[in-house]
Amino acid sequence: MSKDRPFVLTIAGLDPSGGAGILADIKTFEQHKVTGFAISTANTIQTENQFYEIQWTDLSFIIRSIETLFLNYTISVVKIGIVPSLYDLNRIISTIKLHSQATQIVWDPVLKSTTKFDFLQIENHLDLNKILSKIDLITPNYQEAAILFPDFISDGIGIPNQIPTQILLKGGHNKNALGNDRLFLKNEVLDFLPSDKECYEKHGSGCVLSSAIASNLALNQTIKEACKNAKIYIENYLSSTSSLIGYHYV
Numbered sequence: 001m002s003k004d005r006p007f008v009l010t011i012a013g014l015d016p017s018g019g020a021g022i023l024a025d026i027k028t029f030e031q032h033k034v035t036g037f038a039i040s041t042a043n044t045i046q047t048e049n050q051f052y053e054i055q056w057t058d059l060s061f062i063i064r065s066i067e068t069l070f071l072n073y074t075i076s077v078v079k080i081g082i083v084p085s086l087y088d089l090n091r092i093i094s095t096i097k098l099h100s101q102a103t104q105i106v107w108d109p110v111l112k113s114t115t116k117f118d119f120l121q122i123e124n125h126l127d128l129n130k131i132l133s134k135i136d137l138i139t140p141n142y143q144e145a146a147i148l149f150p151d152f153i154s155d156g157i158g159i160p161n162q163i164p165t166q167i168l169l170k171g172g173h174n175k176n177a178l179g180n181d182r183l184f185l186k187n188e189v190l191d192f193l194p195s196d197k198e199c200y201e202k203h204g205s206g207c208v209l210s211s212a213i214a215s216n217l218a219l220n221q222t223i224k225e226a227c228k229n230a231k232i233y234i235e236n237y238l239s240s241t242s243s244l245i246g247y248h249y250v
Contacts, residue, residue, distance in 0.1 A: 006218040006219065007034070007035050007037060008034045008035065008076060008214050008218045009036075009069060009075050009077070009078045010025035010026065010029075010038045010039070010078075011039045011041060011062070011066070011078060011079070011080045012040070012041055012079070012081025012082055012207065013040065013041055013042040013043075013054070013082040013110075014042065014043050014044060015046055016044070016046065017046060018245070019203035019204040020204025020206075021207060022039075024211070025208075025211040028207075028208050028211040028248065032216065032233075033219075034215045034218050034219065037073070039065045039066060039069070041081070041088075042057055042084075043055045043057070048245050049244065059088050062088075066092065067099065075100065076104065076217070077106065077214045077217045077218045078096055078103055079106045079108065079214040080106070080107045081110055082119045083119075083120060084120065085120065085121075086127050086128060093105060093134045093135065094134070097134060104137075105136050106137045107137075107138045107139070108138075108139045108207060108209075109139070109148060128148065129164055132163065132164050136165070136223070138166075139168045139209060140167070140169065142171075149163065168184075168227050169182045170206065170209065179199070180193055180194065183224065183227050190227075192231045195232075197238075197239045199235055200242045201244065202237065202238055202245070203245060208233075208237055208246075208248075209230055209234045212233040212234060213226045213230040215230075
């Protein structure tokens with residue numbers, strides 16, 4: 001492995017169609033010229049059009065996999081996708097931080113599939129806030145933000161200041177400002193407006209965006225730079241085909 005490329009790890013589900021999950025993440029990592037590792041949190045049966053079934057990976061197996069990689073490599077950034085519970089999420093993050101405080105964490109909170117299959121229920125928001133305090137950035141869409149933060153105002157202005165992490169609110173589901181992503185930093189709010197590219201809906205676009213951000217962070221970009229450049233990447237991806245599966249030659 002080239003020492004010139006930073007190591008980035010995705011901990012997420014396996015989508016056999018390759019549009020989402022760890023296969024999409026690895027494709028994105030490679031395009032960004034970072035070395036990608038992957039740990040599967042679940043096997044799924046799905047296509048780009050339909051979600052059928054999920055089989056979760058045993059948590060102890062995931063934890064041992066994380067420990068093995070961190071004992072052998074210096075991992076700059078971890079991107080986390082689907083997990084079955086806040087307990088599992090907390091154990092995963094705690095294990096990462098135990099082995100490397102310097103590793104940045106991006107969580108793409110996949111709560112439902114596009115076909116409305118539920119992955120993760122948020123039952124205790126106090127526990128959620130404790131977990132968020134260990135994460136560098138989360139990337140929910142508007143529907144997910146409303147579940148994560150019940151006091152959330154639909155225009156994105158009302159995200160409470162006390163939320164203990166930085167948030168990129170994806171605009172793909174915002175009917176009032178389609179494609180307008182909003183980055184909430186500790187003392188600043190930035191808007192990333194869509195370009196004039198003709199974009200098409202894609203299966204797994206949230207996975208691609210979050211893994212592009214993780215790649216950019218590993219390349220020593222700031223949160224602002226990482227999100228801005230990831231938006232360029234995702235728009236190229238969304239415009240690459242008119243189907244639900246895109247091309248990663250961008």
